[in-house]
Amino acid sequence: MTPLPPVLSVRDLVKRYRNGTLANDHVCLDLFPGEVFALLGPNGAGKTTLVRQLLGLARPTSGSITLDGVDIVADPGFARRNIGFLPQGSFDLQSLTVAETIEFAARLRGVPPREARAAAARLVERLDLGPFRNTAMHAASGGVRRLAGFAAAVAAPARLLVLDEPTNDVDPLRRAVLWDLIAELGRGGATILLVTHNLAEAERVIDRLAIMNAGRIIREGSPAALRGLVTERLRLEVTAARPLAPHPALAPDGPSSCLFDAADLPAVAAWLARLRAAGDVLDFRIGPPTLDDIYAAAMAPAAPGGSAPLPAGARA
Ligand SMILES: Nc1ncnc2c1ncn2[C@@H]1O[C@H](COP(=O)(O)OP(=O)(O)OP(=O)(O)O)[C@@H](O)[C@H]1O
Incomplete structure (x- = not known):
């Protein structure tokens, strides 16, 4: 067509x-x-x-x-x-x-x-x-x-x-x-x-x-194509009952809302399950990076030694 x-x-x-x-x-x-x-x-x-x-x-x-x-x-x-x-x-x-x-x-x-x-x-x-x-x-x-x-x-x-x-x-x-x-x-x-x-x-x-x-x-x-800028990352949103000690995978901006490496998912999930069982965490959500994350990644200064690579398909 x-x-x-x-x-x-x-x-x-x-x-x-x-x-x-x-x-x-x-x-x-x-x-x-x-x-x-x-x-x-x-x-x-x-x-x-x-x-x-x-x-x-x-x-x-x-x-x-x-x-x-x-x-x-x-x-x-x-x-x-x-x-x-x-x-x-x-x-x-x-x-x-x-x-x-x-x-x-x-x-x-x-x-x-x-x-x-x-x-x-x-x-x-x-x-x-x-x-x-x-x-x-x-x-x-x-x-x-x-x-x-x-x-x-x-x-x-x-x-x-x-x-x-x-x-x-x-x-x-x-x-x-x-x-x-x-x-x-x-x-x-x-x-x-x-x-x-x-x-x-x-x-x-x-x-x-x-x-x-x-x-x-x-x-x-498309948003889907531009997600290539932040593959290997996930976004965590936490509703906590009280202030939480930060998990090393989530530092320094975690844990109420932050990006973390997808490779750390098992450790982060186990940590959240423990906190939830103890009543310290009321609710949490793990999902793909948002458009705000994509935008922040696009605007981030290029890594030393070269510009940030353009993901395949990110430019129509
Ligand atoms: N009439 C003008 N004469 C000279 N420079 C201008 C004029 N209008 C805008 N600029 C400059 O052109 C650049 C782009 O401005 P523009 O207003 O298009 O940006 P923008 O992306 O719409 O910003 P914002 O999100 O703040 O509205 C800026 O450096 C601005 O100072």
Whole structure:
């Protein structure tokens, strides 16, 4: 079967600001239909710069960006019409109510009035925003503004959704609904670029991810492929009844939550069983490394004498 062409294709993208900062250094990226793709990286890595160019809000120094094959450097309007965007910052239309904001966003992207109103009503219901429907955006809490912004981004059909920290300030119950909705949109065929530091929650919706550092993509692949960075390690979470003397295999950061060598599993399991029988440990969980662990491993300084090896298949 021939793979579908990418929705978004970025080739050799370079962005150098006027002050000389090289914010994107030959970035290449392909996003395929229906995938939820996470862009990760520390502060200042170049993520916002990349997003601004994808949206046609900043001009690349060199390189190309196409959306559905259309050159959006030459036609930035095409990007603005076809990308749903939840920005990191606050919303501009502060005098509109929550429901009006969502409806207005849909209208701006060409949805007829009746459908725009229906889409807003559906999203208000789904995100449990009913009590805030008629609250003016400027008077809404940070979390409600965030949810309204999310609803505004997804209220009209889009070729690509760019969601920058969608769950910031959102309460845990609505956050769970929001992640469900993101996963559903992906399953429904939407292509989603997620910029987030919240790896623990994003983990269950992500199909592929890229880690940026200093303007470059340093790792790219599915979470499963990138787990190659931390093979031979397991993560232990312990609920203890009282402070525990550390086990040598878990030092120095154990044992409440830590990584340990898989080879030490028999010793660690026997130690936990003893503590559990004595009532010192109430509960424990041993599982594979998390996305946070993968990220930390990717960002760790290279071992002396060379750079960290790239695991097979870690770069798609
Ligand atoms: N308008 C600008 N002029 C000059 N330098 C800039 C400008 N905007 C960003 N930079 C610099 O470009 C680099 C990348 O910044 P960018 O905002 O893209 O990073 P980021 O990964 O989005 O960071 P964060 O996670 O903190 O939002 C940084 O060194 C930043 O200081």
